[in-house]
């Protein structure tokens with residue numbers, strides 16, 4: 739498996755991953771494009787014969803922490819450690835740019851993602867009520883890098 743930067747030409751593929759991994763919370767195309775091209779964002783892909791998953795981080799010097807904006811693995815490739823590898827890559831990328839902590843939000847019902855973060859030493863900091871819409875709370879998690 740390789741992990742490499744995403745290019746804007748891969749926007750349709752990233753949109754496909756987004757559509758198959760997220761429901762109403764999925765990002766629209768213009769936001770996904772900004773996450774590939776805008777300064778401060780890095781979007782990267784895990785691929786083998788084909789693209790299997792993607793992740794996005796956001797960090798600029800003026801931010802107090804880096805943020806894991808998105809991480810997703812296509813259903814047929816799950817359970818093989820791909821998200822763990824993408825998360826490790828996300829941490830290495832922002833650490834290289836000077837970040838000393840990573841923050842993220844995750845739905846309180848997303849057991850797979852919560853386990854992923856807990857197993858990678860993220861600490862639960864609190865609950866954000868209605869983060870994903872009415873009645874849809876998120877955990878706020880953080881890791882010192």
Ligand SMILES: CC(C)(COP(=O)(O)OP(=O)(O)OC[C@H]1O[C@@H](n2cnc3c(N)ncnc32)[C@H](O)[C@@H]1OP(=O)(O)O)[C@@H](O)C(=O)NCCC(=O)NCCS
Nearest residue numbers: 759809810811816817818819820821822844850851853854
């Ligand atoms: C969450 C997600 C990214 C995990 O991807 P994955 O490649 O299957 O995860 P990995 O194989 O790297 O597993 C890493 C850890 O995640 C946890 N995990 C993954 N799938 C799980 C599941 N179905 N149930 C419980 N824990 C799970 C495990 O703790 C695992 O660690 P372990 O092997 O040490 O037990 C994937 O399920 C996904 O894309 N979901 C939809 C998008 C999403 O919810 N993204 C997170 C938004 S905050």
